[in-house]
Amino acid sequence: MRTLQFLLQKEFRQIFRDPAILRIIFVMPMMQLLILPWAADYEVKNIKLVVVDHDHSDYSRQFVSKVTASGYFLLNTYTSSYSEASQQIADDKADIAVEIPARFEKDLVKESEAPVFLAVNAVNGVKAVLGAAYLQSIIQDFNNGIRAKWIQMPRLSPEPNIEVVSSNWYNPLMNYKWFMVPGILVVLVTMVGSFLASLNIVKEKEIGTIEQINVTPIKKYHFILGKLIPFWVLGLIILTIGLLISYVAYGIVPAGSFFTIYVFAAAYLLAVLGLGLLVSTFCSTQQQAMLISFFLMMIFILLGGLYTPIESMPTWAQWITRFNPVTYFIHVMRFVILKGSSLADILPQLCIILIFAFVLNSWAVINYRKRA
Amino acid sequence: MSAVSVNKLTKLYHTKKERVKAVEEVSFEVSKGELFGIIGPDGAGKTSLFRMLTTLLLPDGGSATVDGSDIVKDVKAIRKKVGYMPGRFSLYQDLTVQENLDFFATIFNTTVIENYDLIKDIYVQIEPFKTRRAGKLSGGMKQKLALCCALIHRPVVLFLDEPTTGVDAVSRKEFWDMLKRLKDQAITILVSTPYMDEAALCDRVALMQTGRILSTGTPTSIISSFASNLFTVKAEKMYPLLCDLEAWDGARDSYSFGEFHHVILNAQYDVGQLRTYLDSKAHSNVEIHTTQPNIEDCFMQLMQN
Numbered sequence: 048m049r050t051l052q053f054l055l056q057k058e059f060r061q062i063f064r065d066p067a068i069l070r071i072i073f074v075m076p077m078m079q080l081l082i083l084p085w086a087a088d089y090e091v092k093n094i095k096l097v098v099v100d101h102d103h104s105d106y107s108r109q110f111v112s113k114v115t116a117s118g119y120f121l122l123n124t125y126t127s128s129y130s131e132a133s134q135q136i137a138d139d140k141a142d143i144a145v146e147i148p149a150r151f152e153k154d155l156v157k158e159s160e161a162p163v164f165l166a167v168n169a170v171n172g173v174k175a176v177l178g179a180a181y182l183q184s185i186i187q188d189f190n191n192g193i194r195a196k197w198i199q200m201p202r203l204s205p206e207p208n209i210e211v212v213s214s215n216w217y218n219p220l221m222n223y224k225w226f227m228v229p230g231i232l233v234v235l236v237t238m239v240g241s242f243l244a245s246l247n248i249v250k251e252k253e254i255g256t257i258e259q260i261n262v263t264p265i266k267k268y269h270f271i272l273g274k275l276i277p278f279w280v281l282g283l284i285i286l287t288i289g290l291l292i293s294y295v296a297y298g299i300v301p302a303g304s305f306f307t308i309y310v311f312a313a314a315y316l317l318a319v320l321g322l323g324l325l326v327s328t329f330c331s332t333q334q335q336a337m338l339i340s341f342f343l344m345m346i347f348i349l350l351g352g353l354y355t356p357i358e359s360m361p362t363w364a365q366w367i368t369r370f371n372p373v374t375y376f377i378h379v380m381r382f383v384i385l386k387g388s389s390l391a392d393i394l395p396q397l398c399i400i401l402i403f404a405f406v407l408n409s410w411a412v413i414n415y416r417k418r419a
Numbered sequence: 420m421s422a423v424s425v426n427k428l429t430k431l432y433h434t435k436k437e438r439v440k441a442v443e444e445v446s447f448e449v450s451k452g453e454l455f456g457i458i459g460p461d462g463a464g465k466t467s468l469f470r471m472l473t474t475l476l477l478p479d480g481g482s483a484t485v486d487g488s489d490i491v492k493d494v495k496a497i498r499k500k501v502g503y504m505p506g507r508f509s510l511y512q513d514l515t516v517q518e519n520l521d522f523f524a525t526i527f528n529t530t531v532i533e534n535y536d537l538i539k540d541i542y543v544q545i546e547p548f549k550t551r552r553a554g555k556l557s558g559g560m561k562q563k564l565a566l567c568c569a570l571i572h573r574p575v576v577l578f579l580d581e582p583t584t585g586v587d588a589v590s591r592k593e594f595w596d597m598l599k600r601l602k603d604q605a606i607t608i609l610v611s612t613p614y615m616d617e618a619a620l621c622d623r624v625a626l627m628q629t630g631r632i633l634s635t636g637t638p639t640s641i642i643s644s645f646a647s648n649l650f651t652v653k654a655e656k657m658y659p660l661l662c663d664l665e666a667w668d669g670a671r672d673s674y675s676f677g678e679f680h681h682v683i684l685n686a687q688y689d690v691g692q693l694r695t696y697l698d699s700k701a702h703s704n705v706e707i708h709t710t711q712p713n714i715e716d717c718f719m720q721l722m723q724n
Contacts, residue, residue, distance in 0.1 A: 053525040061513050255509030259568075262473050262503040263526045264495060 050265060054273030058247075062277060068243070076235045076285050080292045083231050084224045087354065094178040095123045097132045097141035104152035106193075110163075113189050114145070119181050136168045143167050143178050155193060217302070217385045224297050229380035230353040232289040237347060237373055239285050240316045241323035242340040244278040248327035249336040271412060275320045282316040283309070302387030308380070311393060314400045315376045321407030322372070328414040347373040372403050422486055422576050422607035423449040423472065429480035430467045441467040443630040444481065449576075449609060449623075454602050456621030457611040458714065464630040465611035466506060469580045472609070473503040486575045486607075499527070502574035506581040508561045512554025516545055516564055519553050520571060527572030537604060538567045541597055559590040566597065570606075577601070579610040583617065595620050615715035626718055633721040638714060645712045645720065650690060651679035654702040663700045669693060672723055679708075681716060 062068055096114065100107050115122045123141050126132055132144040146164035148154075154161040163186060169175040215221050251257040260270060290308070293299040301308060326343075330336040348354070350364060351373035357365055368374045375396045382388040390397075430442040442464040449455040457465050470476040472485055474494045482489065488496040510519045520542075524531045535542070545563050548556060553564060562582060569577060579598075583591045595617065598608055602622075610621070618624045619638045626633040626641070634641055654660045661680055664673035669688035674681055684693065690707060697705050 050526055050528070053522060057511070057514065057518070057522050060518065061511065064513050254512065255505060255507050256511055258475060258505055259503070259509045259523075260526075261475055262498055262501065263523070264498045264528075265526050 051269050051272060054265075054269060055276055058273055058277045062281070071243070072239060072281060072285065073288070076232075076289055077292060079231060079235060080228065080289055081296055084227045084297065087223075087227050087231075090223060091174050091177040091181070092119055094120050094143060094174065094181070095141045096120045097124045097126060097135045097144045098122060099126050099129050099132045099144060099146040101127065101149040102147050102151040106152040106155055107147045110147065110151075110186075110189055111145075114182065114185050117181065117185055119178070133166065136166065139168075141168070142171075142174060143182060145182070225299055225385060226381065227353075228293045228297055228299055229384045230351075230377045232286065232293065233351075233373060233376045233380055234344075234348060234353065235289060236282050236286050236312065236316065236376070237319050238344065240278055240282040240319035241326070242336075242344070243281070244274060244320050244323035245325075245327040245330070245336045245340065246333055247278070248274055248324065249330050249333050252327075252330075253332055267412070267415065271324065271415065275317075275324070278320055278323070279313075279316050282319075283312060286312050299384060301384040303383035303389060307383050307388070307390045307393065310390060311376065311379050311383075311397055311400070314397055314404060315372065317404035318372045318400050318407055321404055321411055324411035325407055325414065328411055347371055350374070352377050372400060375400055420451075420487055421448045422451045422453065423447075423455075423483070423609060425468075425472070425481070425483040427481035428468065428471060428478050428483050430464070430471060430476060431479045440630045442471070442478075445627075445630070445632050446481075447625050447632060447635050449607060451607055452602060452605045454598060454608045454610070454620075454622045456618055456624040457609065457627055458613070458615060458618045458624050458718070459611070459627035460613055462629070463627045465627060466580055468627075469503070469578050469609070469611060473501055473578055474498060475503075499572075500575040502569035502572065502577040504565050504569040504577075504579045504582060506584060508553075508565060510553050510561075510565060510568055513552055515550050515552050516556070517549040519564060520567055523568040524571045529572050531571060534571055534573045537573055537601075538570050540600060541570075542567050559586055559593075562586060562590070562594065563597075566594075570601070574606065576607045576609065579608065581611055581613065583612060583614065591617075615713070615718060618714040624714070626714075626721055628722060634717070641714060641717050642712055645717050648684050648689075649710055649712045649716060650682050650684065650693065651676070651706075651708045651710045652682055652693070652697070653679050653704075653706040654697065655704045656702070659700075660697070660702055663697070663702070667696055669696065672720065674719055676715070681710075681719075683716075683720065 062072075098111050098114075100111070111122065111125075114120055120143075124132075124135060126135075129144070129146055132141070132146070135141040136144055144166040146166070148162060148164070151161045151163070165179060165182060167175045167179045218225050248257075251260070286309070290301075290305075322343075326336055326339050330339065346367075350360075350368050351371050352368065353373075357368050357374065360368065379388070379393045379396050382393060425448070426446050427444045428442055428446070429440070429444055432439045432441050445464075445468060447455075457468065459465055467476060471478045472483060472490060474490055474497050477491065482491070484490065485497050486500055488500075490497060511522070514522065520531055524534075531538075541563050545556070545560050545567070548560060553561065556564065566579075566582070569579075583594055586594065591614075598610065599620075601608060610617075612618075618626075621638065623635065623637050624641065625635045634644075636644070652660065652664065657675070657680065661673060661675060664670050664680060664682055669685055669692055670682050671685045672681075672683045682693065684690075690709070694705065694707060697707075
């Protein structure tokens with residue numbers, strides 16, 4: 048026990064003596080949590096619109112003002128030829144072109160239907176799909192408004208009309224920050240837990256101190272625990288700082304209990320520390336460890352459900368996400384913070400993470416040899 | 420019982436194309452309290468040998484015991500009683516001198532105070548810098564700190580891998596004086612070095628090259644076994660002199676040695692023939708002296724055979 052205590056003392060001393068590490072540990076999460084959630088916003092706004100109005104009627108004007116009043120669109124130009132509009136799209140000055148045909152008002156009044164043409168710049172896929180969807184629902188709404196005006200409603204509507212009204216559970220205002228912040232927090236905890244730990248061990252290899260340690264009677268598990276515990280503690284500190292920032296900056300208060308979050312985080316950190324340890328056993332220089340970490344981080348983030356829902360990934364990718372510990376923590380964090388899930392609700396995820404922790408740590412310990 | 424006993428120890432390194440024999444069937448004995456030097460050029464296998472004896476490498480053949488413990492079976496026992504100072508400074512650069520020493524004392528389950536008498540002579544020299552980080556020390560200071568850390572648990576056998584490489588001449592001399600004093604504490608010391616002149620400072624030496632031990636013995640016995648008649652030769656133009664010596668039948672071996680060339684004559688030749696030969700080659704200001712061979716001469720000769 049005394050040996051472990053001194054190993055820990057030494058480790059903490061080294062960590063707190065390195066200003067770069069301290070900055071990485073404390074400043075990086077703050078910056079990321081304060082900046083990223085504002086940028087990582089799914090809501091598409093400021094879609095640049097070019098309107099080709101061949102009609103110049105009362106209705107076409109009403110239609111355009113309804114579109115711009117929605118707040119999602121910026122009316123960029125108002126032209127009278129389609130070729131000009133398509134040139135605007137080609138020049139990236141507009142995202143969507145709306146063409147209103149010449150007989151728009153007449154057809155609408157007489158035939159009670161009129162075509163509108165939409166051309167969407169699909170270079171940015173998300174913007175194109177969401178923009179077109181927004182626009183379509185506005186057109187639908189406009190159409191219904193007209194019909195309500197024109198058709199004298201009988202007591203029983205001859206055309207059944209279904210109106211869909213949705214209510215957003217657990218995140219009533221559909222605030223994306225509430226959704227993103229827990230996910231980003233997970234990424235931060237992962238980085239500290241696994242990558243700083245692996246870099247730390249590889250540094251001992253690189254400088255040669257591990258050799259000096261290896262000729263001492265220090266036990267394997269003492270050395271490994273001495274490396275894991277400091278980063279386990281740091282991971283929980285980062286989590287605490289992160290939760291504080293998300294409260295102060297975004298007013299996020301977990302709907303579930305902090306206890307659930309910390310229990311899961313404690314288990315999760317065991318798993319990612321095991322991963323860090325495993326990476327360190329394969330690397331002999333910090334550069335190698337760093338590059339492997341970058342590679343893993345990309346996979347973890349993109350296949351972890353942070354930005355894109357896992358359900359929309361192809362089946363093979365969904366299988367990969369099942370072997371990604373980050374997936375589970377993001378899932379659990381969102382469930383606990385937004386939905387208020389209890390420990391019992393996240394038990395399956397907790398078990399999986401404990402299996403991860405067991406497998407990764409055992410693999411790492413087997414791989415870590417005191418003698419070549 | 421000898422402190423270190425090595426019996427046909429072998430270590431192979433596998434590369435894609437070939438197997439390199441880093442240490443090949445090396446055998447020697449070191450008695451208790453002896454200062455034993457392993458002398459050899461870079462790549463002789465000294466570090467591999469030390470790493471095997473300190474349980475950092477597994478041997479591929481042969482056996483060895485350190486203070487009666489087998490280096491393969493009794494790893495834990497050996498780690499408790501040996502001190503190892505690697506050739507490269509490998510203490511925690513971001514910890515201070517004091518912290519490094521405390522740390523290594525603790526992991527050996529001892530304290531600095533307990534064994535202070537052992538390191539006192541060395542430690543007083545670095546004590547003024549005890550709050551300085553190890554990475555910021557000068558080369559000689561680092562060396563002393565590393566020695567302190569290797570000694571802090573009062574090891575039975577101390578392994579020093581090239582402790583004087585890259586250290587200035589004064590510090591080297593100081594370092595050897597320290598080793599002499601440690602010897603008085605009944606600590607067996609194995610030291611490896613590429614410097615031939617340091618061989619004379621050891622009780623016994625083993626000359627090592629390309630994984631083999633060429634000769635073992637006290638420095639004087641190695642020198643006295645050097646049978647040939649050795650002369651130092653000097654002339655106005657040293658390089659043509661060496662070329663001529665190499666071309667001559669009478670010289671078994673010749674090599675430059677400081678400001679002179681050393682020549683070993685074949686049995687049937689004598690110094691007179693050497694002088695007539697050199698005169699016939701029109702060398703001016705020729706000086707020829709008989710000289711006592713030293714370890715380096717022995718090493719050169721052993722390498723030739």
